[in-house]
Amino acid sequence: MGDPGGLEPHAVKPFAEIFLVVSMQFAGKVQADFVDVPGQIAPAVHDLAWTARIDNLAHDRYIVKLINRVVKFEIASILSGMKSFDYEVAILGGGSAGYAAARTAAGAGLKTAVIEGGAEVGGLCILRGCMPTKALLYAAEVMHLASHAQPWGIRAGKVGFNLARVMARKDMLIDDFAGYRRKQLARGRFQFIRAQARFLDPHAVQMSNGKVLTAKSFIICTGSVVAPTPLPQLSAAGYLTSDEALRLKRLPKSLIVLGGGPIACEFAQFFARFGVKVTLIQRGEHLLRDFDADAAIELERAFRREGIELYTNTILTDAKRQGRRKTVLFQHGKKAVSVSAEEIFFALGRRPNISPLDLDRAGVAAGNGWIATNELLQTSAPHIYAAGDCTGPHEIVHLAVQQGEIAAHNIARPKSPRRMDYRLFISIVFTEPQVALVGLTEKEARARGIPYQSASYPFNDHGKSLIMEATDGFVKLLADEKSGEILGGTCVGPAGGELIHEIVAAMAKRMSVRELAVMPHYHPTLAEIWTYPAEELAETITAR
């Protein structure tokens, strides 16, 4: 409907005015609540209708088509306040971010659709991420505890395992969680459509079931996929990703783990505790680059004690397969090193799952691979939002959920928008010792020039952890050097992933170290360890 050529001269102006407003509406440049839209186009519609009647434009089929499309449907629906789209919000992807967005949008009264194109319904967290990995890691922890029971005077005999049963328990839990998610999606609060979707234009998606769906707003929640390997030779050698590792029927005798992030560390310990000879190769100086080095060093020490061979500060150079052995070659400092094992586990990261979406047709820009959004979670096309792994900046499920909720809220309530805030950023690695942080680390505070005071306390000097023989690690607090407000916390140690939530709560309420130090803590608990660095900081900050 772009060319008003063929119109009688006096019809061109009203048509052009209508076309401009309608196309702006389509391009999302005019907000839904732009009250002047009917006011602006009503006179033009009137003029055009009058022109059409007077000049008998029905003879010109092109013009009739234009008038039918523009006047009868689009403008009529705008003028009457009715929506001209199938849905007010369509959400691409029904994982953690997508479900949270759908629940929020439907709860706010918006006509909502979720389009989910995966072979299975449930999303990464339930099917192949958080939940199955934690089920396996907990099994590894039980194994470890059972085979290290002597300090408590307990004879457990030779501890063995049945991998099929370990995996079956994990699968049973996952089926249960996924079944619950399927029910939530199909409860009827919103339309749940099983199809792959890609954009045709800023307000329409083509679905793999052959249908086209239009919506006034979209939220893209299509998640992430395993990143391609940086070394083509690795593909030739072959490797396991987390997806395959979760479905193994037999454990390899030896394994090279590539990467030093949470997924690499969790799988390395799982395999090692089930008797696999593990070598972990990490590019950076330490494992877990989001954490301070003191936290990573604790985990590195525990890994080495459990027999995991660790190489940090490396550059991968080559990989090959010889018969049933796979070899990885790398630079370690100045030395060229080669390590061979039965299998390779690839944990060098994931990338946003956006390439099949035809984002350019919707005017959505992806910077650095992730869909770029502002703090309202709007993309470069303001009526299209993004949430979860596809937009980053972290691949963490509670953030995906929060982003989904905020995006949907902002579509429903544009006049009272919510912003994404990472002040309470939490990261947890479910190894033993667990490694957890909230808010600022020391390296981030230094990089951002934020003045702080810090204090830590070790678990090897704490009553409850001594009882548990869980003496690896420490807790650390960072506080504002003037007000004493808690800026961050790190916990490496027993139940670190649980303990960190005390500091999350304290930071959410903007508590100071003084307030934390005097807050009652039951004795003997692991949690009371936080009072030691809090007291130390309260004293130093008061003394200044």
Ligand SMILES: Cc1cc2nc3c(=O)[nH]c(=O)nc-3n(C[C@H](O)[C@H](O)[C@H](O)COP(=O)(O)OP(=O)(O)OC[C@H]3O[C@@H](n4cnc5c(N)ncnc54)[C@H](O)[C@@H]3O)c2cc1C
């Ligand atoms: C091994 C592993 C362990 C993890 N452990 C943790 C953990 O302990 N804690 C934690 O916080 N995070 C963890 N994560 C990360 C966490 O799982 C993700 O951050 C989270 O699941 C992302 O949710 P999402 O909704 O963005 O994406 P997903 O859950 O992946 O959902 C995306 C959905 O979009 C669908 N989709 C994709 N493209 C289309 C399309 N074109 N049309 C329609 N549908 C489409 C997919 O089928 C999928 O269902 C882990 C990840 C992995 C891999």
